[in-house]
Amino acid sequence: MASVKVQCVSKWFERRDGESLHVLQNIDLEAPEKTITAIVGASGCGKSTLLNIVAGLIEPDRGCLFLNGVKASEFKDWRSMTYMFQEDRLLPWRTAAQNVAFGLEAAGVGRAERKERVAETLELVGLSQFADVFPHELSGGMRSRVALARSLVTRPTLLLMDEPFSKLDPTIREQMHAEVLRIAELMSMTILFVTHDVEEAVVLASRVVVLNPRPGRVRETRTIDLPYPRDRTSAEVQQEARSLRESL
Numbered sequence: 406m407a408s409v410k411v412q413c414v415s416k417w418f419e420r421r422d423g424e425s426l427h428v429l430q431n432i433d434l435e436a437p438e439k440t441i442t443a444i445v446g447a448s449g450c451g452k453s454t455l456l457n458i459v460a461g462l463i464e465p466d467r468g469c470l471f472l473n474g475v476k477a478s479e480f481k482d483w484r485s486m487t488y489m490f491q492e493d494r495l496l497p498w499r500t501a502a503q504n505v506a507f508g509l510e511a512a513g514v515g516r517a518e519r520k521e522r523v524a525e526t527l528e529l530v531g532l533s534q535f536a537d538v539f540p541h542e543l544s545g546g547m548r549s550r551v552a553l554a555r556s557l558v559t560r561p562t563l564l565l566m567d568e569p570f571s572k573l574d575p576t577i578r579e580q581m582h583a584e585v586l587r588i589a590e591l592m593s594m595t596i597l598f599v600t601h602d603v604e605e606a607v608v609l610a611s612r613v614v615v616l617n618p619r620p621g622r623v624r625e626t627r628t629i630d631l632p633y634p635r636d637r638t639s640a641e642v643q644q645e646a647r648s649l650r651e652s653l
């Protein structure tokens with residue numbers, strides 16, 4: 406079953422000059438359960454808008470969204486979904502552990518359970534030693550791991566990621582890709598991942614949805630049938646990436 410099904414979704418934004426901006430046109434997309442699906446496209450083609458629609462943050466003007474087979478308007482289990490943004494959005498006055506605990510506090514989870522789950526999740530991302538450290542004392546890669554831990558601590562089954570690693574340097578980004586693949590498998594998660602980096606899409610995803618701009622529409626949905634782990638520099642990955650770039 407598809408964790409996410411977007412059916413014939415269209416979206417317009419009203420611009421400040423009163424003009425209507427057609428951002429998404431008849432988008433069909435499926436993210437099958439326990440797989441990674443990437444959405445790629447040029448800047449401004451509507452990738453984040455589409456992800457925000459899936460997250461329930463923006464209403465589509467036309468079309469339907471289904472989550473775990475249930476129409477979004479009837480879907481109750483929004484806590485099974487988390488969102489990882491482009492910026493890590495860590496609270497500077499909170500330690501790594503306190504940042505990770507944030508979602509659990511909001512969900513009313515008691516102190517003892519919170520402590521246990523935060524410790525487990527920090528261990529999962531390799532940051533047990535840094536629980537009491539503040540964000541400004543962490544490297545970019547470590548901050549990214551804290552943000553990932555904060556997304557994972559509620560044990561989501563669906564993780565939405567909007568270019569979360571685009572600001573990291575290439576080596577750290579590759580490490581985060583390996584972490585995402587390891588954790589996605591361990592936690593049996595479905596991931597919907599937005600990126601404009603086609604190599605990142607090929608390394609991570611089993612399906613890639615290519616959007617064309619103005620208005621954003623699906624140009625093609627491609628299956629990436631390469632074994633994991635995938636080496637970014639390998640001939641197979643490079644060939645898929647080249648072909649995707651041509652499609653863009």
Ligand SMILES: Nc1ncnc2c1ncn2[C@@H]1O[C@H](COP(=O)(O)OP(=O)(O)OP(=O)(O)O)[C@@H](O)[C@H]1O
Nearest residue numbers: 418419420428447448449450451452453454455601
């Ligand atoms: N709330 C809004 N009101 C008006 N226009 C908006 C709004 N949000 C986004 N847009 C416009 O919609 C278009 C798509 O934006 P969106 O952020 O979804 O694209 P994107 O593909 O994610 O871009 P990028 O890769 O640069 O992040 C852009 O032209 C943007 O200016």
